[in-house]
Amino acid sequence: MFKKLIRNSRMKSPWLLHFDCGSCNGCDIEVLACLTPVYDVERFGIINVGNPMHADLFLVTGTVNSRNSMVLRNLYEQMPNPKIVVAIGSCGLSGGIFREAYNVVGGVDKIIPVDVYVPGCPAKPEAIIDGVVTGLQKYDRIVN
Amino acid sequence: MSKTIIPFGPQHPVLPEPLHLKLTVEDEVVTEVIPALGFVHRGLEKLSEIRDFHQMVQVVERVCGICSVIHAMCYCHGIEEMMGIEVPPRAKFLRVIWSELHRMQSHLLWLGLFADSFGFEALFMQFWKIREKVMDISESTTGNRVIVSVNVVGGVRRDLNSEQISWILTLLKEIEQEISALKKTLLTDYTVTKRTVGKGVLTKHQAYGIGTVGPVLRGSGVVQDTRTLGYAAFNELNFEPVVESDGDCYARTKVRFRETLQSIDLIRQAMSKIPNGEINVKVKGKPQGEVVSRVEQPRGELLYYIKADGNKNLDRLRIRTPTFANIPAILTMLPGMYLSDVPVIVLSIDPCISCTER
Numbered sequence: 001m002f003k004k005l006i007r008n009s010r011m012k013s014p015w016l017l018h019f020d021c022g023s024c025n026g027c028d029i030e031v032l033a034c035l036t037p038v039y040d041v042e043r044f045g046i047i048n049v050g051n052p053m054h055a056d057l058f059l060v061t062g063t064v065n066s067r068n069s070m071v072l073r074n075l076y077e078q079m080p081n082p083k084i085v086v087a088i089g090s091c092g093l094s095g096g097i098f099r100e101a102y103n104v105v106g107g108v109d110k111i112i113p114v115d116v117y118v119p120g121c122p123a124k125p126e127a128i129i130d131g132v133v134t135g136l137q138k139y140d141r142i143v144n
Numbered sequence: 145m146s147k148t149i150i151p152f153g154p155q156h157p158v159l160p161e162p163l164h165l166k167l168t169v170e171d172e173v174v175t176e177v178i179p180a181l182g183f184v185h186r187g188l189e190k191l192s193e194i195r196d197f198h199q200m201v202q203v204v205e206r207v208c209g210i211c212s213v214i215h216a217m218c219y220c221h222g223i224e225e226m227m228g229i230e231v232p233p234r235a236k237f238l239r240v241i242w243s244e245l246h247r248m249q250s251h252l253l254w255l256g257l258f259a260d261s262f263g264f265e266a267l268f269m270q271f272w273k274i275r276e277k278v279m280d281i282s283e284s285t286t287g288n289r290v291i292v293s294v295n296v297v298g299g300v301r302r303d304l305n306s307e308q309i310s311w312i313l314t315l316l317k318e319i320e321q322e323i324s325a326l327k328k329t330l331l332t333d334y335t336v337t338k339r340t341v342g343k344g345v346l347t348k349h350q351a352y353g354i355g356t357v358g359p360v361l362r363g364s365g366v367v368q369d370t371r372t373l374g375y376a377a378f379n380e381l382n383f384e385p386v387v388e389s390d391g392d393c394y395a396r397t398k399v400r401f402r403e404t405l406q407s408i409d410l411i412r413q414a415m416s417k418i419p420n421g422e423i424n425v426k427v428k429g430k431p432q433g434e435v436v437s438r439v440e441q442p443r444g445e446l447l448y449y450i451k452a453d454g455n456k457n458l459d460r461l462r463i464r465t466p467t468f469a470n471i472p473a474i475l476t477m478l479p480g481m482y483l484s485d486v487p488v489i490v491l492s493i494d495p496c497i498s499c500t501e502r
């Protein structure tokens with residue numbers, strides 16, 4: 001019964017951590033727009049938290065460069081298991097338009113394992129919500 | 145009294161972007177601030193050696209997603225001036241309309257985030273709800289919400305028909321009513337005034353001396369707005385720069401709030417005066433020479449330096465963004481303030497780190 005309680009509360013209130021990892025702000029404001037009344041992911045019990053130790057979902061936007069790869073890895077390691085990483089936007093997937101720039105390492109998956117990829121430049125709030133829901137289905141499989 | 149060093153960022157709930165400040169604190173009072181930048185540096189200026197000057201429009205739009213139209217507009221103005229291209233008048237008015245829509249959504253975004261920085265979450269939600277209407281206008285007229293990609297060298301890519309114009313005007317009326325309804329809460333509420341009045345004061349002399357731009361400078365009583373230079377079609381529109389004299393966080397909030405309403409007025413004026421005709425001209429040849437192009441971004445004056453030597457790639461592209469000019473303002477305002485006021489003061493300059501570091 002206790003296991004079931006934990007499982008239910010994990011699924012009904014996944015808290016998310018958002019990190020801007022060198023994006024142009026386009027995807028970041030779309031992530032924030034998801035939390036506001038028109039899209040409102042809080043109806044799924046999702047809350048944006050600032051502390052990685054409280055988070056279940058990790059939303060990463062933007063390319064990785066040599067300076068913020070350390071921060072990204074740090075945040076990922078501080079999150080408790082099980083955790084789901086959602087990479088958002090073309091730059092988060094592969095580097096996007098900045099792929100050839102000298103300071104860009106590439107997509108988020110070069111540093112940490114990524115579970116869900118959300119394409120788009122910038123990704124629309126609908127796509128981000130879809131990505132989060134897909135991530136939660138995977139989370140469900142990991143938890144059980 | 146012992147000193148403590150507290151890191152602010154790079155991942156901080158108040159600021160979606162990675163700005164890192166090392167705050168030296170004695171008790172609760174900040175005594176020294178050292179900024180650390182470079183978390184978002186991608187090296188966009190160097191990309192001009194790989195991409196040709198038409199493709200660079202898309203790259204400079206991604207300097208900053210919040211004001212992409214204005215970046216592209218500044219770049220296109222520079223190239224057009226260099227190559228001697230005369231942009232059709234209708235394209236100039238369309239540029240004004242889209243750039244003012246972007247200024248509106250950027251200011252609404254900031255007003256929301258600023259309310260969130262002192263914990264007024266209801267106000268944050270209200271402003272973002274209004275902002276979605278502006279995003280709807282962007283989406284239905286250009287096909288994308290944030291990075292709209294309407295500017296090209298020689299004009300604009302898309303046109304507005306009369307149906308769209310009348311629909312936008314009705315939506316603007318709703319937006320204006322909703323914003324005005326929040327005016328009382330934003331400017332007279334006890335919580336808001338308590339957290340913003342007298343916080344982070346920058347005198348007129350200081351603000352001018354350290355070279356701040358945009359609403360930070362205008363909030364301190366200096367009349368300076370690059371739009372008065374009359375680029376695009378601003379020379380045919382009637383407006384006065386919005387100026388407040390107190391120089392604190394409250395004055396900056398008032399400047400941005402009034403500018404949002406001013407943008408609505410400017411869009412209306414542009415829509416009533418818009419001429420018929422072509423929306424872009426064909427571009428022949430390659431740019432040669434050097435040029436400095438300036439426009440007013442939501443955060444202040446944006447400056448592009450472009451140098452080309454007759455190749456399809458540019459020789460040098462240098463971008464000076466408004467937040468870069470406003471960072472000294474944070475360093476001047478923070479010492480002497482309480483630690484709990486730091487997020488409010490940092491947000492009051494509307495930092496755009498992705499612009500600054502490119």
